[in-house]
Amino acid sequence: MTMDTNKKLAVFIASAIVLAVLPFVVGNTLGNSWVRTIDFALLYVMLALGLNIVVGFAGLLDLGFIAFYAVGAYTFALLGSPHFDIHLPFYISIPLGAGLAAMFGLLLGTPVLKLKGDYLAIVTLGFGEIIRIFMNNLNAPVNITNGPQGINLIDPIQIGGLSLGKAVEVFGFTLNPVHLYYYVFLFLTVMVVIMVYRLQHSRIGRAWVAMREDSIAAAAMGLNIRNIKLLAFALGALSGGVAGGLFSTFQGFISPESFGLLESIMILAMVVLGGMGHIPGVILGAVVLTIAPEILRDVIGPLQMKAFGKMLVDPENARMLLFGAAMVIMMLVRPEGMWPSKRRAAEFKDAKKG
């Protein structure tokens, strides 16, 4: 027993140290652009964990999840940029964006309560597109979103007197914005992980699983299916909204282009490829799917030059091609995902046998 807790503590301390020094190690060896990639990986972890509430826990398909990211991002941008010349601090605009995203979650959830499978997929997909199109067109007659040009010069996060948008010197170390944001993102990612973990292992989490497995039996046990579905949509959207606000301030610039269908699909792929419903799996999926394309980007071009002396295939195309192929292969050989929960792994094993 003590052995076990000791071991857990050791793992915890080790991962804390690794996570604390990670941006420096990576920055000094691979360069700061990779720290940036890690920052994005954290954003995607939050997004994937949010979508996982809807898809993995509650078993509802959502192809428009990026809309909540957009809501969070635009909330932050509109409340912290020269566009309206409003400059609310992040500790107001991030929660506000998250709350607004949750409300949009309910807005999406309500009309799709009775839908399942393909129909649900299509409606949620449409919802994602509608939000994006709104962002694109809400620049006239009154200019709210600045249309396709997007919003620029979004405020960096300001903690006390410290702006995360500028490099600072600490004990001779230079902390760049990518480093500074890393810690903010890491903190919020840990918060989201704790949130989803606790939800999963609660009365609410049990209700989601029950509904996913048999909604009729769940209703007959007194579960209010409507409410627990809406709760899944709202809480998933909430995490998406937090990530959106962070994205907005981190980038300093957003436009509707960042919130396309491909992004929604990407996040869904993270959840599915990682291991639907299994938090460590989903985190792994998000990290791998953020980093793998970047590695491919770095590798494909030089590799072609070396092998053929010239570029045969445009690296960007080759990257997507390889990436797509890897996903197809993955789904064929390991449909349960890279790191599924024991329960799900067993489900797939049973399905194969029978």
Place this chain on the structure above:
Amino acid sequence: MSEVLLKIEGINKRFGGLHALSNVSLHINKGEIYGLIGPNGAGKTTMFNVLTGLYTPDEGSFTFDGNDLFRAPPHVVVKSGIARTFQNIRLFHEMTALENVMVGRHIRSKANALGAVLRNKATRDEEAAIEAKAWELLRYVGIEDVAYERAKNLSYGHQRRLEIARALATEPKLLALDEPAAGMNPSETESLKALMEKIRDGGVTVLLIEHDVKLMMGLCDRIAVLDYGKKIAEGVPEVVRKDPKVIEAYLGVAHE
């Protein structure tokens, strides 16, 4: 006279042209075991679905323990104290037996999302109470040794008992069992009968659908007979058994 727990009057349920329940009226008294019998397709399961809110009846009235439940949704029905099992077992297959029963506690517990995330003392206490109650119910129906098994890996008899435990977890005043003995051997049936008597003696009224006439005669205080969606007889078992309409309904089916 004993106290009436459930009362329906003039209930009709149609599926397109099919009149699955036609003008059915009945009442169930507190503390009795009330049997519902009838040939296959008579409308017994439909009746259960109406009583538990899974189907909305077309006309009629439905009161339970002082509440008007006509067209009430399932979670309202369960909250007022009706729980059920299914003819074709509907457990949460990938969950453990224990978790299945814990789901049954949902309606009698309150922790919301915020409580779940904060894990405050009230939430932790409630969660512990849910688990303790689930264990108690598994013991009550005699399957605590398979608490950590996934529901789908349980034997048929255990699955039936687990469904009963899960239903009891909602603290029903009326427990409705749809063919709980189906597919059981005589000794399993006998111990199931003992379980139902124990449940009734524990203060829960039981509504029972069963085909095993012998079992029904020995167990039920009163029986209603459905045929083609109509109630053709009702009363104590000895009288119902001798009712010519009942004999005809059963013989009619046998001759088909």
